[in-house]
Amino acid sequence: MAQRGHQVWCFTTPGGQAGIKAFLAANADEGAVERIQFIYPTVPGWVQFLYRWQFGVYLHYFIWQFAVWRLAREYDRAVDFDLVHHATYSSLKMGSWLWRLGKPLVYGPVGGAQKAPIAFRQYLPDWFQTETLRSAFTWLLLKLDFNLHQNLRHAALVLASNDESAALARRLGAKRVELFLDTGLSESFRAATFPERPGQPVLQLLWVGRLYPNKALPLVLDALSQVGARVPFQLTVLGDGPMRDLVPGWIAQYGLVGRVTWRGGVPWTEVHTAMLSHDVFLFGSLRDSFASQFMEALATGLPIITLNHQGARTFLPDAAAIKVSVESPAVATAAMARAVEYVYDHPAERRAMGRAGYEFALCQTWPQRLTRLLGLLGQAGISPAVSALPLARRHHRYQQAHHHQKPRRPSPGRQPLPAE
Numbered sequence: 001m002a003q004r005g006h007q008v009w010c011f012t013t014p015g016g017q018a019g020i021k022a023f024l025a026a027n028a029d030e031g032a033v034e035r036i037q038f039i040y041p042t043v044p045g046w047v048q049f050l051y052r053w054q055f056g057v058y059l060h061y062f063i064w065q066f067a068v069w070r071l072a073r074e075y076d077r078a079v080d081f082d083l084v085h086h087a088t089y090s091s092l093k094m095g096s097w098l099w100r101l102g103k104p105l106v107y108g109p110v111g112g113a114q115k116a117p118i119a120f121r122q123y124l125p126d127w128f129q130t131e132t133l134r135s136a137f138t139w140l141l142l143k144l145d146f147n148l149h150q151n152l153r154h155a156a157l158v159l160a161s162n163d164e165s166a167a168l169a170r171r172l173g174a175k176r177v178e179l180f181l182d183t184g185l186s187e188s189f190r191a192a193t194f195p196e197r198p199g200q201p202v203l204q205l206l207w208v209g210r211l212y213p214n215k216a217l218p219l220v221l222d223a224l225s226q227v228g229a230r231v232p233f234q235l236t237v238l239g240d241g242p243m244r245d246l247v248p249g250w251i252a253q254y255g256l257v258g259r260v261t262w263r264g265g266v267p268w269t270e271v272h273t274a275m276l277s278h279d280v281f282l283f284g285s286l287r288d289s290f291a292s293q294f295m296e297a298l299a300t301g302l303p304i305i306t307l308n309h310q311g312a313r314t315f316l317p318d319a320a321a322i323k324v325s326v327e328s329p330a331v332a333t334a335a336m337a338r339a340v341e342y343v344y345d346h347p348a349e350r351r352a353m354g355r356a357g358y359e360f361a362l363c364q365t366w367p368q369r370l371t372r373l374l375g376l377l378g379q380a381g382i383s384p385a386v387s388a389l390p391l392a393r394r395h396h397r398y399q400q401a402h403h404h405q406k407p408r409r410p411s412p413g414r415q416p417l418p419a420e
Helices: 014-026 045-050 054-079 118-123 127-144 146-154 163-171 217-224 244-253 268-277 292-299 310-315 329-345 347-361 366-379 391-401
Strands: 008-011 036-039 084-086 105-110 157-160 177-179 203-208 233-238 260-264 280-282 304-307 321-324
Touching: 008 054, 014 036, 045 054, 105 146, 118 127, 118 217, 118 329, 127 146, 157 163, 157 366, 163 177, 163 310, 203 217, 203 268, 203 292, 203 329, 217 233, 217 244, 217 329, 233 268, 244 260, 268 292, 280 292, 280 329, 292 304, 292 310, 292 347, 304 310, 304 329, 310 321, 321 329, 321 347, 329 347
Parallel strands: 008 036, 084 105, 105 157, 157 177, 203 233, 203 280, 233 260, 280 304, 304 321
Antiparallel strands: none
16 A cells, blocks of 8 residues: 555554564665554553463454554544555454544455354364354354444445355445455565476375364365375375374374375475475365465465365365365265365366466455455545655654643553654
8 A cells, every 4th residue: 555655554563563664674665664654552461461362362352452443543633544444353253443433444354254064073173162162252242242233334345255254244234345355465476487397196285274173184184085096195284283283193093194294384485385396285174264375375376175165165266276065074075085086187187277276366466456455445435545745744743733732641552652
């Protein structure tokens, strides 16, 4: 937005401050740094302490949002914002306080309405904690959270990262809802040309993700245990997380010792190298808005085998992926096994899938994503101003507007304005 000439004030958590400063310093020559100001609202120490538990994550977010609203309200009195875009968290149920500013509001991209199919619970350890309690909390917020309902009704535009969340937003009163990917690529990420892969006697499969229950690695392993013996394959698993101690047992349970290699968490450069050297990306998450791994795989020309639901169903091009039915675990795993056999038997079709995905990814950079967003805003009659006034001067107007006010002690949810 700043590179397009817009003045941007970004309210975010202090946790990213060091990385943001380093990024701005490294990109100072791009001419956008002077048009963007970062503000870091805080929360009381006891709220930050509770953040280590799941209920504390929700509490932290609600209180932090209140702090953001109070501070943004003060900025708005001096700056007079044209547009407010709430992009924090990707879950619709968390809502936004910023509709209270009375300015055109873009909310999202958000997901959160998707659920793991209960028939697949055998593949999700701790189902009660990760799925049942989550669903109960979601239901409670959707029924009782006045702020969420008002947020959706006042939003000029709600961006949804899958069909389920788009439908829920409409049911809750959102007037204009558009499907919009929450994942994009920097222009430097994609390969300059389509990555060609040399033919290999063994089909090289890749799984990348955090080892959380909803990522359902056991489902993929079950499917691979049903692949015909005539198909030589090797699965590489990259990722770490709470389920790490169960991985060796899963591999043995499905009879895949020697055919699955788990390398744990590795640097991103190694993930990228693996995507360029493998033949197929195999992923079976049971609950995801849209896995960012998909976009990375597409950009490296990897064909995809996955489940036909949620964000994968909504956004993955049919020509770039085999998306199997989630009718039942038996149907899904058998279809996934047949898909592995198909891509092994048809290398030309496998290459065509990779090419289709690569061409799709070429159109998914952040600048292109922004162009679409501005187009949607234009259709809604919203045109954020492009100002020649340096942000530092507009920020100075805020300081002038408060110069004669009686000094106040900062509240726990707020901190002094950042220096210019």
